[in-house]
Amino acid sequence: MQGQEMTEAGPVYLGVDVSKARLDFCRLDGVCHGVANDRAGIAVLVRRARRAGRGHLVMEPTGRLHHDLWPALDRAGVAVTPVNPARARSFARADGLLAKTDEIDAAALARFGAATAPAPVPWPGGKIIEIRELEAAHRALVTERGKLKTRLGEASLALIRRQLRDRIAQATRQIAALEAELDARIKALPELARRRNILVSIPGLGATTARAIIAGLGEIGTASHKPLAALTGVAPMNWDSGKMRGKRRINGGRAALRATLDMAALAASRCNPDLRTFYQRLISAGKPPKLALTAVMRKLIILANTLIREDRQWTPSRP
Secondary structure, eight states: OTTSOOOOOOOEEEEEEEOSSEEEEEETTSOEEEEESSHHHHHHHHHHHHHTSSEEEEEOOOTTTTTTHHHHHHHTTOEEEEOOHHHHHHHHHHTTOOSOOHHHHHHHHHHHHHHHOOOOOOOOOHHHHHHHHHHHHHHHHHHHHHHHHHHHHHOOSHHHHHHHHHHHHHHHHHHHHHHHHHHHHHHHSHHHHHHHHHHHTSTTOOHHHHHHHHHHOTTTTTSOHHHHHHHHTOSOBOOEETTEEOOOBOOOSOHHHHHHHHHHHHHHHHHOHHHHHHHHHHHHTTOOHHHHHHHHHHHHHHHHHHHHHHTOOOOOOOO
């Protein structure tokens, strides 16, 4: 138009609700379609996304149900952003979408994309997905074994105690098998093997935490410190209103990874010379132990990010 500068068209956002049998997808104008969640249906969705121009698909990750769709879109050059389901649902409620159907969810995801312009996320690859699945299974088994040990400590009947000991022994064998499989798969991928060697060189950060970071924080080594801390859930957030200045607190992030880092921070506050000094300085300044440990968690993930980015292992600071 005369008098106006021509600009490149922005992304065309499509929301997709993923279920076992169907893929329901909607455009911003509210036009929705549904296809089967199989090879033929995915091909139809990919063609329509490409016809949209700069198509950008927004979806909720749903177990393994999106694992065929995502790589197909990636191969076709269609941008994809997986969105945390809780965040997507909060947006839908804020947008006045109180009812819930597959089409409503897909429409809400399209509107979420247009409102927030989320960054595209490339398909991480089948091998990384399998490592994440193994790490999640390992984490669940470790939690289950902890509960069984608690029950063993409370049980008095010999039969129950014997059964609990058997289940603990079985869980321990399965945990060892998962760890061996995880280590073998990480070792087989040179980039992940390099990350693991760097991570375990940090005092206080052991093999379990290294596996959790590799599986759950693919951005490490490439993201800047503040976004990475936010992704991990260890970035302090302001809690202010008017003249009131509340205590800053951590919020959001990847809860499972943060729980693993919490244990690593406890170990690092004792055996890592730099982080032990940092922790003790905070305690001496009157900071609560929980807050001091959270600060150590943030220092730990920033340290890991720096070392991986610079491709070097940990060395103690000069006195």
